[in-house]
Amino acid sequence: MSKKSDKAKALQKKATEKQKNILEMLKSHGAKIYEDLDNGQFPKFSIPSRSVSNIVYDKKLRQYILGNSTALRSSRNTSQLRSFTQLMWLAFFANRLTNEKKSSTLRDIYYSSQAFAIDFEDQAESDNIIVDLEAVTSRPREDFHIFPEERSSIFGDLNIEYTIPGYEGKSMNLANHPDGYAIGPSLTTAELVDTSAEIVIAIEKGGLFTRFVEEQVDKKFKSIIINTGGQAPRSTRTLLKRLHDEMKLPVIILTDGDVYGEHIAMVIKSGSANAAHLRELTVPDAKWVGVWATDIEKYKLPTIPMTESDIKRCYDLQKDPRYLDGIWKKELEVFLRLKRKAELEAFSKYGLTNITEKYLPQKLELAKSL
Amino acid sequence: MSSIKEKFNQISPSEFFYRNRDLAGFSNPTRSLYTAVREFVENGLDACDQKGILPDIHLTIKAVDPEKPDPKPYILTVKDNGPGIESKHVPLAFGTVLYGSKFGLKQARGMFGLGATMAILYGQITTNKPVTVKSSTDAKTSDEFELILDIQKNKPVILKHKTKDVSKKGLSVSIFLEGDYSKAGAKIRDYVYQTSLITPYATITFDDPKGEKYHYPRIIKTMPRPPTIIRPHPYGIDVETIRRMIVESQFEIPTIDDAMIEKVRKDLGLSKKNLSFTAIMAKAKTRWKNLSRQVRVVIALMSFLKMDFEKLNKIRIEDIDVPNKKLFYWDFGDSQSKSVDMDPESQYYRQLTNTVQGETLTAFLTKRFQRVGPTTAVKFAQFAGFKPEKRIGSMTNQELVKLSDALQKFDDFMSPDPSCLAPLGEEPLEKGMRKFFEPDFLAVIQRNASAYSGFPFVVEMGIAYGGNINTRGIKVYRYANRIPLLYDEGSDVVLKVVNDIDWSRYKAKGDPPLVIVSHICSTRIPYKTVGKENVADRQEIEKELKLAIQFIARKLSVFMNKKGQAEAAKKRANLYAKYIPLIAQFCTELAGKTKEPNVQKILQEEKPIENE
Numbered sequence: 001m002s003k004k005s006d007k008a009k010a011l012q013k014k015a016t017e018k019q020k021n022i023l024e025m026l027k028s029h030g031a032k033i034y035e036d037l038d039n040g041q042f043p044k045f046s047i048p049s050r051s052v053s054n055i056v057y058d059k060k061l062r063q064y065i066l067g068n069s070t071a072l073r074s075s076r077n078t079s080q081l082r083s084f085t086q087l088m089w090l091a092f093f094a095n096r097l098t099n100e101k102k103s104s105t106l107r108d109i110y111y112s113s114q115a116f117a118i119d120f121e122d123q124a125e126s127d128n129i130i131v132d133l134e135a136v137t138s139r140p141r142e143d144f145h146i147f148p149e150e151r152s153s154i155f156g157d158l159n160i161e162y163t164i165p166g167y168e169g170k171s172m173n174l175a176n177h178p179d180g181y182a183i184g185p186s187l188t189t190a191e192l193v194d195t196s197a198e199i200v201i202a203i204e205k206g207g208l209f210t211r212f213v214e215e216q217v218d219k220k221f222k223s224i225i226i227n228t229g230g231q232a233p234r235s236t237r238t239l240l241k242r243l244h245d246e247m248k249l250p251v252i253i254l255t256d257g258d259v260y261g262e263h264i265a266m267v268i269k270s271g272s273a274n275a276a277h278l279r280e281l282t283v284p285d286a287k288w289v290g291v292w293a294t295d296i297e298k299y300k301l302p303t304i305p306m307t308e309s310d311i312k313r314c315y316d317l318q319k320d321p322r323y324l325d326g327i328w329k330k331e332l333e334v335f336l337r338l339k340r341k342a343e344l345e346a347f348s349k350y351g352l353t354n355i356t357e358k359y360l361p362q363k364l365e366l367a368k369s370l
Numbered sequence: 371m372s373s374i375k376e377k378f379n380q381i382s383p384s385e386f387f388y389r390n391r392d393l394a395g396f397s398n399p400t401r402s403l404y405t406a407v408r409e410f411v412e413n414g415l416d417a418c419d420q421k422g423i424l425p426d427i428h429l430t431i432k433a434v435d436p437e438k439p440d441p442k443p444y445i446l447t448v449k450d451n452g453p454g455i456e457s458k459h460v461p462l463a464f465g466t467v468l469y470g471s472k473f474g475l476k477q478a479r480g481m482f483g484l485g486a487t488m489a490i491l492y493g494q495i496t497t498n499k500p501v502t503v504k505s506s507t508d509a510k511t512s513d514e515f516e517l518i519l520d521i522q523k524n525k526p527v528i529l530k531h532k533t534k535d536v537s538k539k540g541l542s543v544s545i546f547l548e549g550d551y552s553k554a555g556a557k558i559r560d561y562v563y564q565t566s567l568i569t570p571y572a573t574i575t576f577d578d579p580k581g582e583k584y585h586y587p588r589i590i591k592t593m594p595r596p597p598t599i600i601r602p603h604p605y606g607i608d609v610e611t612i613r614r615m616i617v618e619s620q621f622e623i624p625t626i627d628d629a630m631i632e633k634v635r636k637d638l639g640l641s642k643k644n645l646s647f648t649a650i651m652a653k654a655k656t657r658w659k660n661l662s663r664q665v666r667v668v669i670a671l672m673s674f675l676k677m678d679f680e681k682l683n684k685i686r687i688e689d690i691d692v693p694n695k696k697l698f699y700w701d702f703g704d705s706q707s708k709s710v711d712m713d714p715e716s717q718y719y720r721q722l723t724n725t726v727q728g729e730t731l732t733a734f735l736t737k738r739f740q741r742v743g744p745t746t747a748v749k750f751a752q753f754a755g756f757k758p759e760k761r762i763g764s765m766t767n768q769e770l771v772k773l774s775d776a777l778q779k780f781d782d783f784m785s786p787d788p789s790c791l792a793p794l795g796e797e798p799l800e801k802g803m804r805k806f807f808e809p810d811f812l813a814v815i816q817r818n819a820s821a822y823s824g825f826p827f828v829v830e831m832g833i834a835y836g837g838n839i840n841t842r843g844i845k846v847y848r849y850a851n852r853i854p855l856l857y858d859e860g861s862d863v864v865l866k867v868v869n870d871i872d873w874s875r876y877k878a879k880g881d882p883p884l885v886i887v888s889h890i891c892s893t894r895i896p897y898k899t900v901g902k903e904n905v906a907d908r909q910e911i912e913k914e915l916k917l918a919i920q921f922i923a924r925k926l927s928v929f930m931n932k933k934g935q936a937e938a939a940k941k942r943a944n945l946y947a948k949y950i951p952l953i954a955q956f957c958t959e960l961a962g963k964t965k966e967p968n969v970q971k972i973l974q975e976e977k978p979i980e981n982e
């Protein structure tokens with residue numbers, strides 16, 4: 001008991017430390033702006049440029065990062081004045097959130113702004129300013145207690161301890177609830193204590209996630225199952241990264257057998273160009289194990305024809321440096337050759353448990369050699 | 371001139387009217403009402419202009435029976451404060467076609483001596499009512515006439531004539547006519563409005579049939595310089611005109627009647643005596659120097675006829691045939707035509723031929739045309755292939771055509787004299803436009819005089835932007851010789867030039883509230899149609915219009931730039947005023963301060979400079 005509360009204290013200390021750092025950083029930004037104004041000067045700051053020409057692929061990091069070019073944002077420039085003010089407001093608001101340890105969603109931010117006469121036209125505009133804040137501070141928005149609406153979930157034998165206010169030190173085993181646990185701010189910030197699992201299986205679809213829980217894939221294959229709910233949200237990617245880095249668990253990814261599925265896996269592995277300004281969201285060692293285009297033929301899966309946009313997407317991805325070799329390249333080519341795709345559910349043709357009993361074991365085996 | 375008059379006299383005025391009603395603008399009740407208004411208003415303005423009187427024009431249109439539907443009879447009255455017309459000329463001016471005082475070569479609204487009479491004729495034909503003219507030339511008495519036109523005889527018939535005591539000079543015309551005000555009203559109001567714009571020195575009042583009063587008081591009190599009458603320019607002349615000028619330049623052979631003989635006797639000091647032929651000749655020789663031209667011609671004739679006064683009384687000179695050196699005469703006694711040979715060696719021969727053959731070519735050119743000096747005249751004669759001393763009266767038809775062609779082709783004539791033009795002037799135009807539109811921006815230009823085919827012209831133009839102009843897009847007011855052109859605007863050269871301009875280059879994008887006033891003054895406006903409503907695109911005129919419009923458009927663009935800058939500065943200042951305090955508020959809390967930074971320094975600095 002006492003050991004536990006010691007640990008809780010340590011956790012709390014760590015969290016407080018992080019919070020202090022963030023607040024310090026925000027304050028220093030604020031102070032600079034304040035000074036400029038007080039000196040009768042238009043405040044300005046520089047921000048890494050997020051234009052396409054400044055997004056480069058870093059082979060070593062195995063993700064997209066921003067290049068060296070920066071842009072100057074000046075409040076003297078009337079075309080930037082509005083977004084400048086919006087960003088100031090966001091920093092101010094993030095400061096409050098962090099201070100008060102309150103979390104909010106992207107949508108919250110959009111609505112909160114209205115109380116301050118900050119006229120965001122729509123949520124897209126406010127989302128964009130949030131990305132600006134991330135770029136200026138090189139911190140993910142989660143650090144400022146801003147989270148997306150969650151759809152993804154997790155299930156498996158994993159003990160965690162919360163660090164969020166009111167739950168500090170409280171622990172939980174994530175195999176206790178068969179529907180799984182929503183991956184939200186409290187989970188992404190929780191301390192990962194221990195696990196009996198030996199692998200993390202990220203799966204694209206909620207339906208299959210439920211099947212995997214039912215079929216006790218967690219026990220049978222000593223795994224933690226994560227439902228990415230389509231394109232994995234950043235909190236989920238953060239958690240995946242932590243499971244990999246902190247718990248030393250390999251990560252495999254199962255998606256639909258189409259070009260979008262392939263890219264969902266790629267984003268988990270090496271991030272998206274949209275988040276090139278952030279570096280803690282990738283799991284470079286994660287492995288995409290299926291459904292591959294080659295699986296469609298191999299397992300004789302029922303297919304549907306690819307659409308125009310599917311095909312176009314294939315050609316687009318062929319220009320991405322990450323798709324220039326390995327299975328990434330090969331599978332794209334096969335998709336283009338087949339012009340057909342198959343969903344995870346396609347295995348149901350051979351019985352509902354076919355996927356967990358036949359396909360998954362084969363793929364887990366294969367993953368070791370990838 | 372006289373030959374034209376004769377030509378028209380051969381048909382009756384009503385026939386003339388019917389033949390020319392479209393041309394003169396009397397084709398239907400709508401157009402006729404409008405044209406009649408124009409004719410009388412323009413006559414009033416012309417009369418005042420010519421005498422340097424600041425015009426006061428009062429136009430009234432009243433329905434005879436307001437209850438009747440249009441078209442219906444109206445009474446149209448136009449009253450001015452001009453010089454009036456002398457009593458004895460009133461019936462002629464208003465009762466005959468082609469009586470006019472404006473034939474000389476100078477700019478005036480009226481040109482043909484037709485307008486008033488056509489309107490009166492139209493009124494008389496459609497309502498069978500006389501015209502009433504009241505005229506006072508001395509501000510003491512007024513002559514009041516009621517006239518109808520005797521259509522068979524082309525003669526005015528005076529129904530009533532009385533005189534009245536008055537205190538003001540001026541003329542008033544009142545006619546009954548069939549009209550359609552419900553259709554013509556808008557055009558007439560436009561006409562009155564636009565006329566006042568180009569005549570800012572006039573007060574114009576219009577009482578319309580519906581009881582509305584449109585009053586445009588005088589904006590400036592100075593009259594533009596009146597035009598002077600000038601001689602024609604060689605470029606603007608054709609064979610027919612040359613022929614007419616030659617007739618005018620020739621001295622007539624005096625009619626030898628009793629009065630003439632009496633005069634010759636007296637000048638020779640022979641009133642009482644009856645001398646023989648030789649004695650008369652001797653006497654003439656001694657007195658030659660003091661004799662008048664007419665008398666010299668009679669003496670010369672007598673020298674060839676070898677007659678004394680008594681014989682001379684019984685003949686009439688028929689012709690002087692210079693090429694054959696023969697003198698023809700009619701002998702009343704024998705009742706037959708006779709001839710005598712003329713001795714070219716005789717000292718009297720020259721006297722006669724000079725008289726008959728008129729001036730030398732060089733004298734004709736220098737005396738009858740503008741801006742032709744003796745040197746130019748001689749040079750021209752060489753160019754045209756005539757001897758400079760060639761008598762123009764001796765020219766054959768062929769030679770006249772050759773002369774006329776050469777006049778068009780000779781390059782060394784000076785450009786036409788613009789003193790016969792009466793542009794409004796930059797200042798009056800500007801004042802008029804300012805009063806009418808109260809614009810944010812105004813620019814005017816008067817170009818230097820230029821010429822096309824021998825006719826001088828001047829282009830004036832003004833541009834106004836914003837202010838009280840609430841029309842969208844470019845509104846063009848076109849004028850020629852101070853007359854607004856309201857019809858047929860489609861094919862007009864002014865509009866062509868305006869439309870050819872890329873207005874966005876001059877910072878007038880979209881549908882700017884713009885007004886352009888264009889005024890072309892010329893002794894002859896090259897109208898495209900007989901309706902006199904649109905100006906043809908003569909290259910020279912188009913060029914001048916272009917230069918004028920480019921000049922004022924450049925000024926507009928300077929203004930628009932400044933205005934754009936001022937607007938942008940204002941917009942910027944507003945943005946700063948809105949956002950900078952917010953930034954201050956947010957960064958204060960962010961920086962952990964309690965007192966907000968002083969942002970006034972920035973805001974003050976960025977305050978826009980107030981717009982003029």
Ligand SMILES: Nc1ncnc2c1ncn2[C@@H]1O[C@H](COP(=O)(O)OP(=O)(O)OP(=O)(O)O)[C@@H](O)[C@H]1O
Nearest residue numbers: 413414417463470471480481482483484485486487
């Ligand atoms: N209001 C007036 N005051 C003085 N004189 C006038 C007035 N109205 C007309 N006249 C005289 O009568 C003449 C005839 O007028 P009319 O309108 O018929 O011809 P116009 O004006 O010379 O030429 P146009 O046919 O082009 O109008 C004029 O030339 C002028 O001398």
Ligand SMILES: [Mg+2]
Nearest residue numbers: 413480485486
């Ligand atoms: Mg007239």
